[in-house]
Amino acid sequence: MNARDKKFMVGGILIALIIAILAPFLASENPDGLESTAEKVMPNPETEPVVESPLPDYTIPVLGESRVGGSIAMVLGTALVLGLAYGVGVILGRRETEADEGK
Amino acid sequence: MHIPDGFIPFPQYVVYWVIALVALYFSMQWARRELKERQIPLFAVLAAGIFAIQAMNIPIPWGTSGHMVGAALVAIVFASPWAAVLLLSIVLILQGLIFGDGGLTALGANIFNMGVIGGFTGYYLFRALRSAGEIPAVAVASWASIFLAAIACAIEMWIAGTFPLVEGLWMMGLYHAVIGIIEAAITVVVVIAIENSRPDLFKFSEWGEKKGVASK
Numbered sequence: 566m567n568a569r570d571k572k573f574m575v576g577g578i579l580i581a582l583i584i585a586i587l588a589p590f591l592a593s594e595n596p597d598g599l600e601s602t603a604e605k606v607m608p609n610p611e612t613e614p615v616v617e618s619p620l621p622d623y624t625i626p627v628l629g630e631s632r633v634g635g636s637i638a639m640v641l642g643t644a645l646v647l648g649l650a651y652g653v654g655v656i657l658g659r660r661e662t663e664a665d666e667g668k
Numbered sequence: 669m670h671i672p673d674g675f676i677p678f679p680q681y682v683v684y685w686v687i688a689l690v691a692l693y694f695s696m697q698w699a700r701r702e703l704k705e706r707q708i709p710l711f712a713v714l715a716a717g718i719f720a721i722q723a724m725n726i727p728i729p730w731g732t733s734g735h736m737v738g739a740a741l742v743a744i745v746f747a748s749p750w751a752a753v754l755l756l757s758i759v760l761i762l763q764g765l766i767f768g769d770g771g772l773t774a775l776g777a778n779i780f781n782m783g784v785i786g787g788f789t790g791y792y793l794f795r796a797l798r799s800a801g802e803i804p805a806v807a808v809a810s811w812a813s814i815f816l817a818a819i820a821c822a823i824e825m826w827i828a829g830t831f832p833l834v835e836g837l838w839m840m841g842l843y844h845a846v847i848g849i850i851e852a853a854i855t856v857v858v859v860i861a862i863e864n865s866r867p868d869l870f871k872f873s874e875w876g877e878k879k880g881v882a883s884k
Contacts, residue, residue, distance in 0.1 A: 570709045573866060577713030584720035593725040593733035598818060598843030599669050601732040605839065606831050612674030618768035623723055639723055642767060643716045650715035650758050654708035657699035 578647065585643040589623065589635025669737065669814075669821055669844070670763065670778055673771030676828045684824075685776030691753050691784050698750030707746070710862070710869050711755065714742055717858075719759045723769075726850055734847030737782045737817065740790025740810035741855045745862060745869075747876045752787025753779070781821050786813040795876070802872045803856055810855035811848035818844030 566574070596604060603610035620626070620638045628634030676684070703711065718738035725733035738759075743752040760778050763769040770778045790813040797805035822840035825831035831840075862870045 566709065570706065574709040574713055576865075577709070578716065581713065581716035581720045584717065584724060588720060588723040591724055592735075593727040595725065595727055595731050595733040597669065597725055597733050597735065598728075598840060598847060599671065599821065601730070601843060602822075602825075602831060602836060602839040603675070606835050612672050612771070614768050614771055615673045615773055618764075618766055620766050621768040623767050623769070638767070639720060642723075642762060643720050645766070646719040646759055646762055647712050647716035649762065650755065651708060651712035653754070653758060654699070654703060654711045657696055658703035658705055658708055658711075659700060660705060 581643050581647070582640060585639035586636045588639050589632040669782060669818060670760075670770030671774035671781075671821065671824075673773045675771070675825060675830045676774055676777055678773075680824075680828055681773045681776060683776075684774075684780050687784070688757070688776035688779035691750075691779065692757055695750040695754035695757065698748055699754060702746075702748060703751070707869060710745070710866070711751070714738070714745070715755050715758055718742070718755070719762070721854070722759065722763070726847075728843065728846045730843070732843050734843060734850060736851050736854050737786050737814060738851075738855075739782055739786030739817075740794070740806075740813035740851070741858055743787040743791035743813075744794050744806060744809065744855075744859060744875075747791075749784075749787040749791040752790065753783040756783035756787065777821075777824060781817045781824070785817045785820050789813040789816045798875070802875075803860070806856050806859050807852040811845075811852040814844050814848035814851045815841065818847075 623635050623638045623642070624630060625634040625638050628637070718736070721736045722738070723735070725735045727733050739752040739756050742755045743749045757779050760770060760775060760782065764772050764775045764778070790809045793809035793812050794805050797808055818840040819837065822831060822836040825836050826833040863872065
């Protein structure tokens with residue numbers, strides 16, 4: 566990775582982290598479009614997940630429903646997505662060929 | 669728009685899983701063919717940003733909220749709907765597995781709605797409308813990507829016997845018509861920002877050339 570790509574990545578990661586940290590503080594508590602429809606048209610919209618997730622609803626279980634816990638969960642998630650997407654890109658992506666160099 | 673477990677009965681969710689896996693296969697083929705090494709940082713950073721911004725629900729009227737999806741953004745920036753399928757799959761798999769956002773049985777349907785329908789709508793509408801002006805085309809394509817994904821979701825919920833057809837279509841359509849405006853605004857801002865900061869990675873003037881279009 567050249568210096569320009571590094572700078573771009575650092576900038577992008579910072580923006581993603583700022584959004585991740587702020588999300589639990591700024592996000593609306595209202596149900597989203599699908600949940601909202603479900604509440605209005607279904608007699609009993611509550612469902613149980615088939616598999617219990619480790620960080621349900623972007624919370625850290627030991628920290629309860631706190632927003633700081635939410636921020637930590639979001640930062641963890643953002644780092645995981647970043648790493649996974651980067652890894653998928655490196656594993657699947659195509660190597661730079663000489664034909665690409667000119668571009 | 670993440671469907672939880674329990675909204676789609678067993679034989680039906682398998683159908684969406686199959687569609688999602690086939691789409692994921694084609695998206696991996698896209699990466700082999702088109703995802704250049706120097707685009708990987710953009711791919712990874714977009715995935716992280718989309719994950720984060722999807723958690724930021726913005727209030728809309730009727731006591732409801734909505735969040736960005738990002739499929740049209742990815743499809744336009746990488747000039748391929750398959751890029752959106754791959755990136756959204758990564759985001760949706762982690763959301764479902766780790767955060768319980770969207771059920772694991774419904775993961776196939778969520779990839780189908782947000783990744784496939786969102787990505788293809790965003791890509792082909794942008795391509796069709798581009799000559800009328802690139803920024804308006806981005807706005808309309810990204811708005812429609814949310815709206816059509818929501819309509820598809822409402823129809824799936826009807827087939828599943830979960831929502832009544834007319835009410836489901838009305839509510840999902842209305843809510844997501846508003847959420848689509850947020851999607852359009854953010855997509856336009858991010859596309860312009862990428863074009864300005866890294867014209868070597870994305871430029872309207874080179875859009876689709878020797879990327880996506882030639883190889884479908």
